[in-house]
Amino acid sequence: ENWRNREELYKTGFDTRSLWLKRLWPNRIVHPLPPALPGALPIIGHLHKGFTWSSNLFNFFKILSEDCVRQGGVTVLKLGPEIHYAITDPQDALTAAKSCLRRHYVFDFVKVWQGNSIGTSAGETWTRHRKLLNPAFSLPVIHGFLDVFNSQAKKLINEVEPFVGKGLFDHRPYFLKNNFETLCAGTFGIDAISEKQHEQYLQSAYKLIRLFKEKLFKVWLQIDFIYKLTGYKKKEDQLVKNLHSLTKAVLEQKRITKENEVETNTSGLKYKAFLDLLIDLSADGVFTEKEIREQTEIILTTGFETTSTQLTFTMLLLGAHPDVQEKLYQELLEVLGPERDLGKYDLNKLVYTNAVLMESLRVFPTVPVVLRCVDQDVKLKNYTMNAGTYCVIFPLIPNVSAKDKKGDQFRPERWLDDDSCSSQDFAGFGLGKRGCIGKTYAMIDMKVKLAHFIRRYRVRADMSQLQLSADFVLKPVSGHEISIERRHSPAA
Numbered sequence: 001e002n003w004r005n006r007e008e009l010y011k012t013g014f015d016t017r018s019l020w021l022k023r024l025w026p027n028r029i030v031h032p033l034p035p036a037l038p039g040a041l042p043i044i045g046h047l048h049k050g051f052t053w054s055s056n057l058f059n060f061f062k063i064l065s066e067d068c069v070r071q072g073g074v075t076v077l078k079l080g081p082e083i084h085y086a087i088t089d090p091q092d093a094l095t096a097a098k099s100c101l102r103r104h105y106v107f108d109f110v111k112v113w114q115g116n117s118i119g120t121s122a123g124e125t126w127t128r129h130r131k132l133l134n135p136a137f138s139l140p141v142i143h144g145f146l147d148v149f150n151s152q153a154k155k156l157i158n159e160v161e162p163f164v165g166k167g168l169f170d171h172r173p174y175f176l177k178n179n180f181e182t183l184c185a186g187t188f189g190i191d192a193i194s195e196k197q198h199e200q201y202l203q204s205a206y207k208l209i210r211l212f213k214e215k216l217f218k219v220w221l222q223i224d225f226i227y228k229l230t231g232y233k234k235k236e237d238q239l240v241k242n243l244h245s246l247t248k249a250v251l252e253q254k255r256i257t258k259e260n261e262v263e264t265n266t267s268g269l270k271y272k273a274f275l276d277l278l279i280d281l282s283a284d285g286v287f288t289e290k291e292i293r294e295q296t297e298i299i300l301t302t303g304f305e306t307t308s309t310q311l312t313f314t315m316l317l318l319g320a321h322p323d324v325q326e327k328l329y330q331e332l333l334e335v336l337g338p339e340r341d342l343g344k345y346d347l348n349k350l351v352y353t354n355a356v357l358m359e360s361l362r363v364f365p366t367v368p369v370v371l372r373c374v375d376q377d378v379k380l381k382n383y384t385m386n387a388g389t390y391c392v393i394f395p396l397i398p399n400v401s402a403k404d405k406k407g408d409q410f411r412p413e414r415w416l417d418d419d420s421c422s423s424q425d426f427a428g429f430g431l432g433k434r435g436c437i438g439k440t441y442a443m444i445d446m447k448v449k450l451a452h453f454i455r456r457y458r459v460r461a462d463m464s465q466l467q468l469s470a471d472f473v474l475k476p477v478s479g480h481e482i483s484i485e486r487r488h489s490p491a492a
């Protein structure tokens with residue numbers, strides 16, 4: 001009801017675009033709050049800390065989630081009058097993710113870029129669009145991409161070949177480029193867009209996300225005229241223009257190469273890849289041109305940086321844990337032999353490989369937080385979240401704290417032993433029905449790349465100097481380099 005009152009407030013005379021006014025309207029607190037993160041000041045709450053947090057979001061996530069674990073799984077963060085519940089308790093995390101489907105207001109900032117895509121929309125629009133797009137990410141469609149995944153994996157291992165025996169190198173750019181090409185070939189069904197354009201896309205996306213972060217904590221930037229006056233709006237417009245130009249290039253190329261449709265025929269049924277499905281739905285009048293662009297935009301944003309970053313982390317972890325790498329290699333040899341491509345019947349047999357990826361997602365969750373609005377009162381185990389507030393869910397921390405005292409160790413076996421974590425605890429792709437639409441795509445793509453890489457190379461790494469940053473996506477900044485050696489000479 002509190003939230004509805006705020007909505008009413010805008011409708012009756014205030015500028016509906018000004019998020020700032022929302023921020024000033026205090027939350028109506030009916031149910032007692034859990035203890036707050038230390039350091040809150042009257043009125044501004046934790047906002048004074050925002051200056052340091054916006055420059056190092058990773059440290060902020062760490063501080064907040066650790067405090068949350070200490071407080072028993074739920075704590076409160078106050079950004080001015082705005083109450084944010086931080087949640088690490090596994091059961092409460094699930095309840096909150098299932099009950100709160102609308103994304104946090106920071107996603108309103110993202111709308112200049114992604115409009116009403118499935119990543120930013122809410123309510124009936126989100127439900128309808130998600131239902132329409134789910135089939136494009138189903139198992140039969142992803143099985144249809146196996147040839148693309150295998151050939152891209154082989155391309156990748158050839159591209160890093162010059163680094164054999166040459167000491168440490170940064171493998172992340174190779175995974176980024178490769179996974180971008182994979183997304184183009186599979187999900188979009190087009191030849192990869194030029195490397196320069198894709199590089200410009202990433203740089204513009206990083207800069208724009210940095211602007212959004214600043215806007216979140218420096219709340220005065222949420223006042224439209226200050227945002228314009230300080231030059232931020234001009235910067236934002238230019239970056240959005242850069243980002244939209246890649247989406248336009250993807251869609252143009254798709255139209256030109258429409259005859260190369262990616263379709264998989266399984267048991268007589270036709271399954272369509274993402275862009276083909278979108279274009280067909282637009283021909284039926286279901287999606288407008290604008291909506292096609294917006295949905296393509298979200299898949300570009302989420303579809304390659306996530307998987308390449310996770311693979312970057314996985315290589316690093318395997319390099320630093322030779323025993324795990326050896327066990328993985330043995331499974332790959334047993335199931336696939338030294339060189340064979342992966343087929344759909346191999347995927348379920350690669351049990352340890354799967355556990356390695358899950359464990360990598362637990363230790364370095366590429367998407368470390370889930371941010372949502374609390375639109376109605378939600379009952380947790382020990383507290384009731386007040387309607388009109390927000391929640392910050394850390395879906396993976398629970399697995400570190402609750403069941404396994406050695407939670408900080410990289411130990412894929414925890415996903416295989418009955419008495420440790422069950423795969424139901426796994427939240428690397430979010431929780432509830434607003435979880436990751438690309439989960440199956442991501443897991444199979446990563447499995448194929450990992451299987452080819454580890455069969456060709458022995459990886460070594462030292463994680464002691466690793467530095468991380470988080471722009472909502474967690475990524476390595478330095479100290480993540482690996483070295484590689486051929487397991488067998490090319491002639492063998």
Ligand code: HEM
Nearest residue numbers: 118119302303306307310366367370429430436437438442
């Ligand atoms: C390692 C790889 C990936 C990880 C760790 C990951 C993680 C996540 C998480 C945790 C969420 C939920 C966020 C929330 O609830 O606020 C999410 C949502 C989403 N992911 Fe992924 N993801 C990955 C790969 C992908 C890929 C490959 C695609 C597309 C091809 C994708 C598309 C999306 C989309 C569109 C959403 C928004 C869904 C919605 O709001 O309905 N993700 N992802």
